[in-house]
Amino acid sequence: MTSLPEPSAIKLGLVIDLDICVGCQACVVNCKEWNTSGYGAPLSDENAYGANPNGAWLNRVHAFEAGEGETAKTIHFPKSCLHCEDAPCVTVCPTGASFKRAEDGIVLVNEDWCIGCGLCAWSCPYGAREMDPAEGVMKKCTLCVDRIYNENIPEEDQVPACVRTCPTNARHFGDLGDPNSEVSLMVAAREGFDLMPEQGTKPVNKYLPPRQRRQTEGAPMSLVAMADAETPKGFWKWVDSTLEKLG
Amino acid sequence: MRPAWSIIFFTSSSGLGLGLAAWIVLGLVPLESATHLLAIAGFTFGLIGAGLFSSTLHLGHPERAWRALSQWRSSWLSREGVLAVVVMAALFMWFVYVHGGAVPPLWASAGVLTLIIATVYATSMIYASLKTVARWYHPLTPICYLMFAAAGGLLAACWLLAMTGQHVTAAIQQSTLLLLAAAWGVKLIWWRVAGASGSGSSLASATGLTALGEVRSIMPPHTSENYLQHEMGFIVARRHAEKLRLLSLGLGAVLPLLLIWLAPLSAPLLGIALVSHIAGVFVERWLFFAEAKHVVSLYYGEVH
Numbered sequence: 001m002t003s004l005p006e007p008s009a010i011k012l013g014l015v016i017d018l019d020i021c022v023g024c025q026a027c028v029v030n031c032k033e034w035n036t037s038g039y040g041a042p043l044s045d046e047n048a049y050g051a052n053p054n055g056a057w058l059n060r061v062h063a064f065e066a067g068e069g070e071t072a073k074t075i076h077f078p079k080s081c082l083h084c085e086d087a088p089c090v091t092v093c094p095t096g097a098s099f100k101r102a103e104d105g106i107v108l109v110n111e112d113w114c115i116g117c118g119l120c121a122w123s124c125p126y127g128a129r130e131m132d133p134a135e136g137v138m139k140k141c142t143l144c145v146d147r148i149y150n151e152n153i154p155e156e157d158q159v160p161a162c163v164r165t166c167p168t169n170a171r172h173f174g175d176l177g178d179p180n181s182e183v184s185l186m187v188a189a190r191e192g193f194d195l196m197p198e199q200g201t202k203p204v205n206k207y208l209p210p211r212q213r214r215q216t217e218g219a220p221m222s223l224v225a226m227a228d229a230e231t232p233k234g235f236w237k238w239v240d241s242t243l244e245k246l247g
Numbered sequence: 248m249r250p251a252w253s254i255i256f257f258t259s260s261s262g263l264g265l266g267l268a269a270w271i272v273l274g275l276v277p278l279e280s281a282t283h284l285l286a287i288a289g290f291t292f293g294l295i296g297a298g299l300f301s302s303t304l305h306l307g308h309p310e311r312a313w314r315a316l317s318q319w320r321s322s323w324l325s326r327e328g329v330l331a332v333v334v335m336a337a338l339f340m341w342f343v344y345v346h347g348g349a350v351p352p353l354w355a356s357a358g359v360l361t362l363i364i365a366t367v368y369a370t371s372m373i374y375a376s377l378k379t380v381a382r383w384y385h386p387l388t389p390i391c392y393l394m395f396a397a398a399g400g401l402l403a404a405c406w407l408l409a410m411t412g413q414h415v416t417a418a419i420q421q422s423t424l425l426l427l428a429a430a431w432g433v434k435l436i437w438w439r440v441a442g443a444s445g446s447g448s449s450l451a452s453a454t455g456l457t458a459l460g461e462v463r464s465i466m467p468p469h470t471s472e473n474y475l476q477h478e479m480g481f482i483v484a485r486r487h488a489e490k491l492r493l494l495s496l497g498l499g500a501v502l503p504l505l506l507i508w509l510a511p512l513s514a515p516l517l518g519i520a521l522v523s524h525i526a527g528v529f530v531e532r533w534l535f536f537a538e539a540k541h542v543v544s545l546y547y548g549e550v551h
Contacts, residue, residue, distance in 0.1 A: 002318045002321050003318075003320050018456075028468075052471045053470070054473065054474075055473075056474065057469070057473070060468035060469065061468050062466070062468045062546055063464070063468075064456065064462050064464055064465060065463050065465045066454075066456045066460050066462045066463075067461070068460060068461070073459055074465065075454070075456060075459075077454060079468075088377075091321040092321075092322050092323070092376070092377075093321075094316075094317070094318050094324040094325035094328060095311070095317060095318060095325075096314070096318050097314075113314055114307070114308065114311075115306045115307065115308045115309070115311045115314060115315060116306050116307015117305070117306055117307075118305075118307075118478065119322075119373070121474070121475070122248070122377055122379065122380070122478075122541070123378075123379060124543070125378075125379045125448065125453075125542045125543060126543065126546075127479075127543035127546060130473065130474040130475065131307065132307075133474075136306075136307025136308055137307055137308065194455070196448050196452050196453050197452070198447045199378060199379070200378070209455065209458065210456075210459065
């Protein structure tokens with residue numbers, strides 16, 4: 001059924017900290033690695049070693065620059081499915097292949113039903129869906145549904161692959177429907193925000209803004225002046241003058 | 248948006264066929280002999296059917312296309328599929344009834360006509376319901392599709408009248424001129440009004456980095472074009488948009504209007520008018536896709 005379910009109490013999703021991400025692409029690679037061997041068909045690549053490689057990826061990291069001059073910032077910007085509450089990719093699907101789970105809000109594609117029409121990718125403002133070039137079905141982030149409930153792997157691995165692999169801890173996974181969950185508290189404390197709220201999709205995933213740079217007042221302090229200001233006293237004065245005399 | 252040939256052919260061919268079917272059901276084209284009826288029904292079904300068949304060509308899994316009939320509650324694409332099947336069946340039964348020599352009851356013809364209008368409307372809503380493409384997400388988009396189906400259908404009906412040796416009356420000639428001019432008039436307004444409508448989104452809202460000042464893309468997330476850019480970042484046509492608009496107006500409006508005005512009784516010249524109109528609508532449909540900007544291209548540094 002591609003009609004949306006009633007909003008679930010549990011809303012599983014990601015919180016991405018734009019202050020911390022360094023754009024190392026580890027989440028991108030681990031996502032590809034896990035999802036090429038997990039849920040659904042492998043994530044294929046075409047012409048992987050040629051001049052114009054092409055392939056399906058579920059998580060991509062952009063880089064943006066914001067502001068001017070001294071206060072300008074470089075922001076590495078990971079982007080994957082936001083598991084929207086009002087997911088347009090679900091309602092446009094003509095076959096029922098695209099669906100939102102009633103129990104935890106995860107948006108998935110049933111690849112056995114997908115006809116590969118591409119309309120869901122057209123309806124997504126975030127570019128979260130990519131057609132698999134070999135399989136002809138739509139691929140998207142599954143929030144690693146085959147990890148997070150998987151009791152056959154160690155507990156610390158029962159989080160999405162991108163979260164598990166992030167070396168800087170810029171990605172967090174949890175229940176954004178529970179106001180007291182770690183991720184919800186983080187969003188509240190850091191004023192986490194939605195991407196393109198005007199599109200009316202009500203994304204579950206939240207982004208944390210880069211922190212403000214510490215402000216310095218006046219001209220930068222000179223380190224030479226700092227050293228000169230310290231005039232030695234007593235024993236150290238004697239050592240200092242003796243060493244000076246030695247040349 | 249990338250203009251896929253299969254989709255351009257689908258919307259223009261099915262639209263024309265359904266428009267023609269509407270005028271036939273309204274009784275404009277007399278279906279006196281069995282040969283005429285078969286030829287006209289075959290031509291109409293050919294246009295609608297070829298379009299629908301073409302629409303399955305761009306699918307990753309055409310063999311599963313039947314599944315697309317299931318989600319009519321939420322999806323305009325599914326509604327279009329269901330309506331297309333129903334309208335073909337209804338139209339077939341209508342032709343069978345007429346073939347028997349009877350005049351179909353008013354409710355039956357009105358029903359088929361309603362289904363035809365609903366099908367063309369559903370086709371247009373596949374695009375007009377996408378909030379991510381601002382120029383499609385406009386109330387005038389369905390009007391354009393309906394007007395082109397009606398005008399193209401009437402022109403095709405004129406050609407069929409001339410082909411079957413029947414008289415294109417002055418009233419039909421004037422109605423065709425009027426409807427054709429009106430359809431392209433609405434399109435001109437759409438180009439101006441819908442073409443100027445913004446998505447309300449920007450790179451600032453897409454990244455949420457408004458507080459930091461102007462945001463710009465400094466590095467794409469990959470080294471070569473990906474599916475999103477291939478599908479939604481098509482920019483070739485925009486450079487030539489003005490020229491192509493003139494071409495579509497010339498082929499779709501000016502030449503057919505001249506020919507219908509000057510030679511309403513000549514089957515070959517009406518045939519040229521019809522082919523020219525089809526070519527004009529083809530260019531118009533190509534531009535419909537090629538000129539459309541998708542909000543996802545904001546992430547790739549495109550200015551909207």
